[in-house]
Amino acid sequence: MTHEMKSIQISLLEINIENPRFEMADSQREAISAMIEDQKNKLANIAQDIIENGLNPSDLISVLPHDENRGRFRVLEGNRRVTALKLLSNNNLIPNEYKSLRNKFKKLSDKFKGNPIKEILCVVFLDIDEANKWIKLKHTGENEGIGTVPWNAQQKARFEERVGGKATRALQVIDFLTADDKFDDELKGKLSGISSSNLDRLLSDPDIIDLIGLKIEKGRIVSSCSSDEIRKPLTKIIADLCRDDFKVKEIYYKEDRENYIETFKSSELPDKTVDVGKWELTTPNPIVSSEKNPRKSKPLSFARNTVIPKDFIVSIGIPRINDIYRELKKLDLQNFVNSAAITLRVFIELSVDEFIESHRIDCKDDKLSKKIGKVADYLKENQSLTREELKPIRTAISNPHSIFSVDTFHA
DSSP states (O other): OOEEEEEEEGGGEEOOTTOTTSSOOSSHHHHHHHHHHHHTHHHHHHHHHHHHHOOOTTSOEEEEEOSSSTTOEEEEEOHHHHHHHHHHHOGGGSOGGGHHHHHHHHHHHHHHTTSOOOEEEEEEESOHHHHHHHHHHHHSOOTTTTSOOOOOHHHHHHHHHHHHSOOOHHHHHHHHHHHOTTSOHHHHTTGGGSOHHHHHHHHTOHHHHHHTTOEEETTEEEESSOHHHHHHHHHHHHHHHTOTTOOGGGTSSHHHHHHHHTTOOGGGSOOTTEEOOOEETTSOOOHHHHHHSOSEEOOOOOOOSSSSOTTOOOOOOOHHHHHHHHHHTTOOTTTOHHHHHHHHHHHHHHHHHHHHHHTTOOOOOOOHHHHHHHHHHHHHHTTSSOHHHHHHHHHHHHOTTSTTSHHHHHO
């Protein structure tokens, strides 16, 4: 056997002067200074963790008997931990130029003195080649599965759920879709490779959560829509995240996510008028029975505090008009009545002008009512809208007493 377990005093452990983290040092003092230069506050973090939790028993310090100093050992693996322990015992090892770090260690040392660690269990290698084989395997990645295979974001989240009992929003949705027999099989096969951070970014946006029929209650995702309805927007989201050309910049900032919302088609959004009863995505629930026997049909709500409802989606290709449309979905009517009215007036006229220009409609009259009339005529002639559908517009431009009339609108 070329290695053994042995408890060794900290004072007998020497920092490796040939540590790959920095250039070769000439002495122990220089090696410790090089480690401080390389790690800085990370050493204080290690020291604090050691004080609070002790040393990791699943990751022992690896050492080699010193060639020249009998009874002493050279640290091969674990130099940062050993350095932190030495600094806790002797703050003066920290050079003067690192006053902030020294002050941190002075405070930590006061706690350390109450329960000091004077010796630690180490793996003593007698053959440097054997030691290097294991050290290389630890620090050079997966090595086709021989080394440590790191967890991806989903696996980390799943571990946190099992240990801490709290699942991320992304993990809740992934688990729901994985168990959903009706979810697209091809997309289901891609769920394990999806970026949890991107999915969490979308699910952390309250406008998106509301749009796709979900709610967050104490960290859990719930819904009153049926599973069939919830599946619609989630299918689109997963398909988008799985696209080869998908870039995180498409959803990174709030404005990006607002743009993303506009990409949903009506067929990709849930019908929120039917309430099947609140259920949680990550726990067994009577989804089938709820869908067969919905509690009640909930009428569409027209209560809102913005001119354009947030869940109303239309794709507008003209940047300026699109920006105004976005503002009308945000302006609070209770606080910005005049701003909203003026913005709505501008939105309608710019939209009408753009339509007239792009469809080459002959209209020389500057009056908004005349422009709207010309557009209505065009829509009827081209069978885009029926006479009945155009009736409210006709009323708005012809009856000065109508609440929808342009005169009232101007007033």
